Amino acid sequence: MGEHHMPTGLAKGTRTGPGSGPSNPGKRRLGVMGGTFDPIHHGHLVAASEVAAQFHLDGVVFVPTGQPWQKTDRKVSAAEDRYLMTVIATAENPQFSVSRIDIDRGGPTYTTDTLRDLKALNPDTDLFFITGADALGQILTWRYTDELFSLAHFIGVTRPGHTLADPGLPEGGVSLVEVPALAISSTDCRARVAKGDPVWYLVPDGVVRYIDKRQLYRGE
C-alpha cells in the first residue's frame, strides 16, 4: 500500500513546532484560547490540548467573547449561554479554565484588552494566545495591534479548509503548529441543530444537552 499524505493546511515551506516562543525559567506559562464558542466544539478543545502539550503550558484559559465586533453580520447567542457551554465543555480537564473577563468588561471585545487584563491578573506569567489558521489570517484587521503582539506569544494552529501562515507578525511573535485536523465549525453545528441533525461527537455531550435544554439554534 502506498504512503498516504494528508494535506496539513500549512503554507509551503512553513516551519512548525514549539521551538519558538518565550522560555523564561520560573515563569508560569498560560495558554489563552479566545473565541465566540457559539457553541464550543471539539476543534477548539483539541487545539488547546495539543498546544498545551507541545508548549509545556501550565494551563489554558478559555475566554468567550463579550461582543465579537467582527461578527455583527450574524446572530450571536447570549454571552451567558456561550459562557456556560464553555464551562461545561472544559469542566473535566484540570488544565482548562474559563474566564468571564471579556463578557464582564462589556462593549466590543478586543484581544489587546483581554491580554492586558489577564497579565494584570497573572503576574510572572507568559501568555500564549492560541488561534486557528482562519483567525490568524485576519489578525492584522484587529484593533490596537501595536500593543497586541507585545502582550503574548501567538500560536497559530492548522484548521481544515484554511492555510496556516504568518500574516506578518513581528519577528519571533508567532509559532505555527499542526494539530489533529477536525473539520468542525460552530457555524456548521448551529446549522445542523437548526435542521434537526445530530451534533453528538462534534461537541461534548454536556453541550449537546445544554443546546437542547435551552433550545438554542432552533429555527435559525
Ligand SMILES: Nc1ncnc2c1ncn2[C@@H]1O[C@H](COP(=O)(O)OP(=O)(O)OP(=O)(O)O)[C@@H](O)[C@H]1O
Ligand atoms: N476545527 C478547528 N480547528 C482549529 N482551530 C479552530 C477550529 N474551530 C475553531 N478554531 C479556532 O478557535 C478560535 C475560536 O473560534 P470560534 O469560536 O469563532 O469558532 P468557529 O468554529 O470558527 O465559529 P464560527 O463558525 O461561528 O465562525 C479561532 O481562533 C478559530 O480559528
Ligand SMILES: O=C(O)c1ccc[n+]([C@@H]2O[C@H](COP(=O)([O-])O)[C@@H](O)[C@H]2O)c1
Ligand atoms: O482584537 C480584536 O479586534 C479582535 C477581532 C476579532 C477577533 N478577535 C479575537 O479572536 C478570537 C476568535 O474570535 P472569533 O470572532 O473568531 O470567535 C477571540 O478571542 C476574539 O476576541 C479579536
